[in-house]
Amino acid sequence: MQSAVAKPQTDQASPAWPKILSSYAKPDRGRSLFELAVTIIPFCGLWALASVAVYYGWWIGLFLTIPAAGFLLRLFMIQHDCGHRSFFAHRQGDDWTGRALGVLTLTPYDYWRRAHAEHHASTGNLDRRGIGDITTLTIGEYRALSRLGRLGYRLYRNPLVMFGIGPVWLFLLKQRLPIGMMRDGAEPWVSTMATNAAIVVLAGGLMWAIGPWAFLAVHLPIVILAGAAGIWLFYVQHQFEDTHWDHNADWRFQEAALHGSSHYDLPGILRWLTGNIGVHHVHHLSSRVPCYRLPEVLHDHPELGGIGRITLLRSLQCVKLVLWCETRRKLVSFREARVLA
Numbered sequence: 001m002q003s004a005v006a007k008p009q010t011d012q013a014s015p016a017w018p019k020i021l022s023s024y025a026k027p028d029r030g031r032s033l034f035e036l037a038v039t040i041i042p043f044c045g046l047w048a049l050a051s052v053a054v055y056y057g058w059w060i061g062l063f064l065t066i067p068a069a070g071f072l073l074r075l076f077m078i079q080h081d082c083g084h085r086s087f088f089a090h091r092q093g094d095d096w097t098g099r100a101l102g103v104l105t106l107t108p109y110d111y112w113r114r115a116h117a118e119h120h121a122s123t124g125n126l127d128r129r130g131i132g133d134i135t136t137l138t139i140g141e142y143r144a145l146s147r148l149g150r151l152g153y154r155l156y157r158n159p160l161v162m163f164g165i166g167p168v169w170l171f172l173l174k175q176r177l178p179i180g181m182m183r184d185g186a187e188p189w190v191s192t193m194a195t196n197a198a199i200v201v202l203a204g205g206l207m208w209a210i211g212p213w214a215f216l217a218v219h220l221p222i223v224i225l226a227g228a229a230g231i232w233l234f235y236v237q238h239q240f241e242d243t244h245w246d247h248n249a250d251w252r253f254q255e256a257a258l259h260g261s262s263h264y265d266l267p268g269i270l271r272w273l274t275g276n277i278g279v280h281h282v283h284h285l286s287s288r289v290p291c292y293r294l295p296e297v298l299h300d301h302p303e304l305g306g307i308g309r310i311t312l313l314r315s316l317q318c319v320k321l322v323l324w325c326e327t328r329r330k331l332v333s334f335r336e337a338r339v340l341a
Helices: 017-022 029-055 059-083 091-105 109-122 139-143 147-157 159-176 187-210 212-236 253-259 268-273 280-285 291-300 312-320 334-340
Strands: 263-265 309-311 323-325 330-332
Touching (some): 029 187, 029 212, 059 091, 059 268, 059 291, 109 187, 139 323, 147 159, 159 212, 253 280, 263 280
16 A cells, blocks of 8 residues: 655755755754764773783784774764764754864864865865865866976875875874964864863873873874774765766756765675765765764665765775866876876
8 A cells, every 4th residue: 555645756956855855854862872872982992901901011902993993983973973963953962072072083173163064065166175175186287287296296196195194194283273264263273272182181191091102002093093094985975986076157066965975885884883974975965964864864765875876895996086087077097187188
């Protein structure tokens, strides 16, 4: 027997999507507290076990930093939801949870939230690149660079730099000062300095308890591994072959969200650890949908599942895609750009 309530008929470009997704933008605060608890408690437990092991010279305990990094990554995804005020849908609850988690993720909450909001407002816009995203040049822009400029861009896009040096630069250095937000008032500065002070207090207490070398041996690998995974996720969510870019005159928010963001279809455990952020096109369509409701959207609207879908294996090929070809409207490699020339 057919349901009396008909599902709305939509296509990929339907203006009905924002209205449809608004019904999912309602977090269950009990569920949110549960998701927070099952992430932060295992993280703290793994961190404590690894530090005790290292303190007593059982260096095999450093293997525990790998799952601990996974839980730290998930804490960042919860902080990310707080930044969109979608985790509790309560301004103070989201903001203070995000600020507290920022001490663990080394990410000043208010500073990051502003930069990330700019990313959502401009993703896929060729005329508004540079804030909160991976620097991407067009083929023409790359050819116009000096020889030194081309070398610099090649180094920047090198996987060893992007995913090796990148996490150290971003999480340990760059985010210690809100560079680029000098004109945005005191909030980014207060957030960054308060986060830095809290990090110093927490790190100092832990160093006093287990010693500086044990602390660094445990915490640095966790931060660097989680940071590398986070940068990788952000990379493949927008740097895939058939992504979507337009100049400002032709840019449309819904089209950029649906086709400029990927559906990174990961195995189950990785989906959970990454807070379902792989359903990135839906997230960009409606950032108020909490992370644990994103799979519900795909279940109810399977037509969204095939848009921009990339698998774990296919995502490895995205590393070579470094330049936007405006004639073919796709990302290409340096080698393909030479052939096109």
